[in-house]
Amino acid sequence: MTTAAASRSLPSAVVSARTRRGWGDRLFRGLTRGAALSLILLVVAMIIGMAGAAMPSFRAFGWRFLYTSTWDPVAETFGALPFVYGTLVSSLLALVIAVPLGLGAAIFLAELAPVWIRPPITFLVELVAAVPSVVFGLWGIFVLAPWIRNWVQPALGASLGFLPLFQGPPYGVGMLAAGIILAIMIVPFITAVSREVLLAVPNTQREAALGLGATRWETTRIAVLRYGKSGLIGAVLLGLGRALGETMAVTMVIGNRPEVAISLFAPGYTMASVIANEFTEATSDLYLGALIEIGLLLFAVTVIVNALARLLVWSVGGAVKQVRE
Amino acid sequence: MNRWLAGFLCSLLAVLGSGVRPAVAQMLMNGAGATFPYPIYSKWFDEYAKVDPSARFNYQSIGSGGGIRQITARTVDFGASDGPMTDDQLGRAPGNLLHIPTVLGAVVATYNLPGNPKLRFTPDILADIFLGRITKWNDAKIAAVNPGVSLPDQAILVVHRSDGSGTTYIWVDYLSKVSKEWDQKVGRGTSVNWPVGLGGKGNEGVAGQIKNTPGALGYVELAYAIKNNLPAASVRNAAGKFVEPSIETTTAAAAGSAMNMPADFRVSLTNPPGDHAYPIASFTWLLVYKDQPDETKGKLLVKFLWWMIHDGQKYTSDLLYAPLPLQVVKQIEARLGEITYQGKPLLAAR
Amino acid sequence: MSALTAGSALAVVLPLILLFGFLLHQGASAVNVDFFTRLPKPVGEAGGGMANAIVGSLILIALAAALGLPLGILGGVYLTESRDPRLPWLIRFVADVLNGVPSIVIGIFAYTVIVLPMRRFSALAGGVALAVIMLPIVLRTTEEMMRLVPASLREAALALGLPEWKVILRVVLPTARAGIITGVMVAIARVAGETAPLLFTAFGNRFWHQRLDQPIAALPLQIFAYAIAPFDDWHRQAWAGALVLIALVFLVSLAARIATRGRYSAVR
Numbered sequence: 001m002t003t004a005a006a007s008r009s010l011p012s013a014v015v016s017a018r019t020r021r022g023w024g025d026r027l028f029r030g031l032t033r034g035a036a037l038s039l040i041l042l043v044v045a046m047i048i049g050m051a052g053a054a055m056p057s058f059r060a061f062g063w064r065f066l067y068t069s070t071w072d073p074v075a076e077t078f079g080a081l082p083f084v085y086g087t088l089v090s091s092l093l094a095l096v097i098a099v100p101l102g103l104g105a106a107i108f109l110a111e112l113a114p115v116w117i118r119p120p121i122t123f124l125v126e127l128v129a130a131v132p133s134v135v136f137g138l139w140g141i142f143v144l145a146p147w148i149r150n151w152v153q154p155a156l157g158a159s160l161g162f163l164p165l166f167q168g169p170p171y172g173v174g175m176l177a178a179g180i181i182l183a184i185m186i187v188p189f190i191t192a193v194s195r196e197v198l199l200a201v202p203n204t205q206r207e208a209a210l211g212l213g214a215t216r217w218e219t220t221r222i223a224v225l226r227y228g229k230s231g232l233i234g235a236v237l238l239g240l241g242r243a244l245g246e247t248m249a250v251t252m253v254i255g256n257r258p259e260v261a262i263s264l265f266a267p268g269y270t271m272a273s274v275i276a277n278e279f280t281e282a283t284s285d286l287y288l289g290a291l292i293e294i295g296l297l298l299f300a301v302t303v304i305v306n307a308l309a310r311l312l313v314w315s316v317g318g319a320v321k322q323v324r325e
Numbered sequence: 326m327n328r329w330l331a332g333f334l335c336s337l338l339a340v341l342g343s344g345v346r347p348a349v350a351q352m353l354m355n356g357a358g359a360t361f362p363y364p365i366y367s368k369w370f371d372e373y374a375k376v377d378p379s380a381r382f383n384y385q386s387i388g389s390g391g392g393i394r395q396i397t398a399r400t401v402d403f404g405a406s407d408g409p410m411t412d413d414q415l416g417r418a419p420g421n422l423l424h425i426p427t428v429l430g431a432v433v434a435t436y437n438l439p440g441n442p443k444l445r446f447t448p449d450i451l452a453d454i455f456l457g458r459i460t461k462w463n464d465a466k467i468a469a470v471n472p473g474v475s476l477p478d479q480a481i482l483v484v485h486r487s488d489g490s491g492t493t494y495i496w497v498d499y500l501s502k503v504s505k506e507w508d509q510k511v512g513r514g515t516s517v518n519w520p521v522g523l524g525g526k527g528n529e530g531v532a533g534q535i536k537n538t539p540g541a542l543g544y545v546e547l548a549y550a551i552k553n554n555l556p557a558a559s560v561r562n563a564a565g566k567f568v569e570p571s572i573e574t575t576t577a578a579a580a581g582s583a584m585n586m587p588a589d590f591r592v593s594l595t596n597p598p599g600d601h602a603y604p605i606a607s608f609t610w611l612l613v614y615k616d617q618p619d620e621t622k623g624k625l626l627v628k629f630l631w632w633m634i635h636d637g638q639k640y641t642s643d644l645l646y647a648p649l650p651l652q653v654v655k656q657i658e659a660r661l662g663e664i665t666y667q668g669k670p671l672l673a674a675r
Numbered sequence: 676m677s678a679l680t681a682g683s684a685l686a687v688v689l690p691l692i693l694l695f696g697f698l699l700h701q702g703a704s705a706v707n708v709d710f711f712t713r714l715p716k717p718v719g720e721a722g723g724g725m726a727n728a729i730v731g732s733l734i735l736i737a738l739a740a741a742l743g744l745p746l747g748i749l750g751g752v753y754l755t756e757s758r759d760p761r762l763p764w765l766i767r768f769v770a771d772v773l774n775g776v777p778s779i780v781i782g783i784f785a786y787t788v789i790v791l792p793m794r795r796f797s798a799l800a801g802g803v804a805l806a807v808i809m810l811p812i813v814l815r816t817t818e819e820m821m822r823l824v825p826a827s828l829r830e831a832a833l834a835l836g837l838p839e840w841k842v843i844l845r846v847v848l849p850t851a852r853a854g855i856i857t858g859v860m861v862a863i864a865r866v867a868g869e870t871a872p873l874l875f876t877a878f879g880n881r882f883w884h885q886r887l888d889q890p891i892a893a894l895p896l897q898i899f900a901y902a903i904a905p906f907d908d909w910h911r912q913a914w915a916g917a918l919v920l921i922a923l924v925f926l927v928s929l930a931a932r933i934a935t936r937g938r939y940s941a942v943r
Contacts, residue, residue, distance in 0.1 A: 025838055035750040035884075037766075045788075050786060104679060104683025105680070105686075105687040108681050124685060131868055132870055132917060135868075135913075138902055189861060193858070196854040200851075217676040231823060238771075241772075241774030245777035272777035306820050
């Protein structure tokens, strides 16, 4: 691919003038490329290091590790299925709650809210990202879980109890609590970044749509959201990343029971939680290897989820990509 | 204006980054390990700084396993653990590691029932509850040892620890001793494959879960039960007596074992002999190298340990830890005399 | 529709208000002058504070920013400006994956790579761990914000004869500045509250640190240690610590916005 893309419309004299002053550009380009490559180097180093430490576990369990559910540190038998399940379900639940709310709030703050209300709410939302997860976790045990046990679970059980999703005794802690607390924690990322994306959409887009007779909401939907779609997906992925890797807050409210259960009321366990809970106490090489193998699994799950999300974006919005005229 | 602000901030950070130099030359000693004794250790280090201002002890609680790992890797000067190191772990250390008992802790069965009754449990009942065999509060076995207490027809919600911990180790060590089924099916460890129940993170997580869930039952260190106003059940000990967990009965548990104390103090104090002994108690240890790599640090460490087993013990009860019995203190004194630097004992004649 | 979005905004803000209310209710009593000026004291003794933890957190954030911001912003620039067909896609993907790695794994990585060879815990190791966490956030938001700068601005600058690197530094980046700052703030807010990666790197320190290659105190570590203890006095200090941490991030965020408010702010 040549340099034609951005300079199609420029006369050749200008193009050659630019390339003549090449060394500044080359240096800059080299610098930026080095920075970007360092990221890959970092991740590769991490994966290699972890794979090395997880060797004992690979050798002992092989593929069984992925579909068995026993987690017994004393007998040194390990299977990761409940953790993979727990991570996926809790993150999915968090997204289902946080994405509509976060996008809705971002639209409100960027487009529809009265000007005086925007700064305080924006700041409030961004500050939540600074709350340490252990504080979230403790708030979860003392405030959120009792609320879920006393109000949410009985209500859901009474109205939707015929679904296996909402059956079982109301413990308060469990998958539902984990999903809700994750949603609360990732919503600031989604809202803050989405808001910036929406604000950066040029006014010309809005004016064009309004000029064509669109209503306020149609303008937002057609001109603004579609233009910023890639940025919005980026915001959601950022939030998803946080949800997949969140440890402290989740482990305090999920019940930490390594079992696969359909109901959202049941306790569960996530990959990040088990690593955090047991890493410092894991003494044998096999135990440590099993935990690190779970870390690698988390890497793999993140890769797959991200790949799927990208495929989704690509298939849905291929035509209306970046407006780089 | 922006440049001034930026410049000011940078210089401020540079000044702060370079650190604070104290007036007197002070040696920083780093230690890591168990979370259970963190309150008493921080009290001791603070008090000891008044006795010997040249030493500052920085202790961080990253868990017993973390303590063992860091002292083995020699990234800290001393470690701390609620559970004794295994032979395997000792073999991996680049030197002879000593276990020095510091205080005693008790692990209690705590619960949340209406009316907050005082309950008694036998070892069998506890094992059966944690194995999932006894599932209701008004089970006949529980009622049999608690006459006069009205037990509700409610499921027992078992709460255990999700994170690996010395507290768990003490609890399952006890259950393994009193129940063959537990020993075979589950066994001992800082993390085990629990047959039933939810996991709470940390003593605080378990206490919080129990406090907020009627019908819950779990195990926590005594201090957490007291501080959270949770009841602590009496347990029948090896001598057949129902003993209430307290500081005195915890110390009695160690006194009972003093006679058969192994030289390296790696002993399990659960289910000990003695009428007044509470059966679920344990030492917590500091881990130090017998051959200290640095003379100044080694001297400071040994002096502190001596102070700790004598003067330090008087600060324990206020913080709800049980002090070491005198018999054990004498044994530790002998051990401290063996800590050397290049062959020379560091403990000066006192 | 407006009602729905307003409702979402309310639903987003409500738990936050409840949380802050909880923190204020529990910890406000412990926030006093001592808190900001004194070192931690054992339980039961009045007058303890978290001064060293506050300073320690600031230093760790500064270290993380010094390492992570240049790499992140330059990387984001690369992703936007490069015309290479495949590498940017790979890097974007890798950044998203790294963002999902639990912070404890990153802490373990930093432990293996820095603490073990140095044989000591240090502020440097903590800074590196936090920088690795910040990197993908800064990278991706920089890229997205720069992408939204209209190409017409770029073209105009190019047409004036500016070399490409000047176009980026003097035109595109300043235009995207506000958005990039938001990304940076989000990243800083995230690392300011991280506990797990610091456990094996910065380690924590009850006293003032003396050098950057020694253990250093940090607010999240101190909050964690206090929150899991059984004593109410320490709990109050933990909540107070959380409030101070949030206030700290607020101030840093405010200062950054004021300092970079300028001639090139985008459509607002």
